Amino acid sequence: MPENGASEERDIIYIPDEDGNEEAFEVLFTFELDENDQKYILVTPEEDSGDGEGTEVLAFRSEEDGDDMTLYLIEDDKEWDMVEETFNALLDEFESDGEEV
Numbered sequence: 001m002p003e004n005g006a007s008e009e010r011d012i013i014y015i016p017d018e019d020g021n022e023e024a025f026e027v028l029f030t031f032e033l034d035e036n037d038q039k040y041i042l043v044t045p046e047e048d049s050g051d052g053e054g055t056e057v058l059a060f061r062s063e064e065d066g067d068d069m070t071l072y073l074i075e076d077d078k079e080w081d082m083v084e085e086t087f088n089a090l091l092d093e094f095e096s097d098g099e100e101v
Contacts, residue, residue: 012046015071028057029090033082039063040083041071042090059083 011027025043032039041062044055060071061079074080 013041013043013069015043025058029087030062031086031090033086035082036079038079040074040086041069042087057087059087 012024013027014022015025016022024046026046027041027043029042030039039062040059042057042059044057059074059080061074063070063072074083
């Protein structure tokens with residue numbers, strides 16, 4: 001269970017771009033949808049994290065095989081709607097928790 005505090009450790013993953021260069025992304029949320037038994041991961045570019053303005057959030061369907069994780073683009077509109085709804089609920093919950101200082 002992560003501790004709340006200034007020394008909170010961030011989970012970073014590296015995703016190759018179209019040129020094969022690995023880019024660092026901070027993991028925001030991971031969750032599983034009961035509707036389709038799929039796992040999802042929401043990330044933001046590491047260099048964008050912290051300023052809070054115009055932060056890009058990317059969502060992928062993920063599959064794990066031991067220590068290896070494979071990410072897939074979400075191309076189905078129905079699947080995307082379910083992910084977006086869950087993300088918004090997680091974001092609302094996170095913001096509510098963050099305001100209780």
